[in-house]
Every structure is written in structure tokens, then in C-alpha cells.
Amino acid sequence: MEDLDYRVSRPIALNGVHDITICAYTINGGPFSCIDLVDCYNVHITQCQLTNSDQLGINLTNCANILIDNCYVANVLTGIHSLNGSNIQVKNNKITKLAPKGTLVSFENIGADTAEVSSCAMNNCLE
Numbered sequence: 001m002e003d004l005d006y007r008v009s010r011p012i013a014l015n016g017v018h019d020i021t022i023c024a025y026t027i028n029g030g031p032f033s034c035i036d037l038v039d040c041y042n043v044h045i046t047q048c049q050l051t052n053s054d055q056l057g058i059n060l061t062n063c064a065n066i067l068i069d070n071c072y073v074a075n076v077l078t079g080i081h082s083l084n085g086s087n088i089q090v091k092n093n094k095i096t097k098l099a100p101k102g103t104l105v106s107f108e109n110i111g112a113d114t115a116e117v118s119s120c121a122m123n124n125c126l127e
Helices: none
Strands: 007-009 012-015 018-023 025-030 035-038 041-046 049-053 056-061 064-069 072-074 078-083 086-091 094-096 105-108 115-118 121-123
Touching: 049 056
Parallel strands: 007 025, 012 035, 018 041, 025 049, 035 056, 041 064, 049 072, 056 078, 064 086, 072 094, 078 105, 086 115, 094 121
Antiparallel strands: none
16 A cells, blocks of 8 residues: 555444545544445545454445455454445455454345455454
8 A cells, every 4th residue: 555644534434425435544443334335336445444343344235336445454343344235346455353253355135246356465364
């Protein structure tokens, strides 16, 4: 990841937004998912540092046309989860230090031809 001026943020929860980019945030989730999107479309999540959540790094529900790239996700229960989504792309992320039995990336009720995971570095996931 590039050297960016990351903005510290509380967890981000959005409902019904579209055509936005979430870029260069450092988010400590605590008891919440770091980023939680519901009914959103055309969203680009990039170059974010998502850490220390008892929940998910990124949670997507009923979302479409989402690109998640160049993010760092660590010390969360599950890295990235999508429920009832379409055209979800997860590329070039580093996902590490998940909770025991945590899931790196999961898609639920999504067509296999509408989800893509590529070039993600994953390590230390069973600490």
C-alpha cells in the first residue's frame, strides 16, 4: 500500500448509498464491523486499514457492484462477508490475524459468476 495520509474514523455504516469511494481510512471496529454497507451499489472501498473488530472487517448486505481493493484487514472475526450481493470484487488485499475459526472472505446467496477474489495475501489466520 502507498504512503497515504490515513484518516482515523469510527466504524462506517451506510444504507442506500451509491457511486462513492471510501478511501484511506483507519478504522478500529471494536464491537462493530469496521465497514457495514446495506442496499448500496457502485461503491469502491480502497486503501483502508480495518482492524480490531469483534465483528467483520467489511460487511455487505444486498449490495451490488462493489470493489474492495488494496485494503489491510487484521484482528477481526471475519475479513469480508457479502450476503445477497452481486458483482462483488475483492482484489489485492491483505487479510491477517483473524479470530479462531474466522473466515477470510465469504459470499452467501450470491451467484458464483458475480463474485471474484484475486491476489489477496492471507496469513496468521489461525492464531
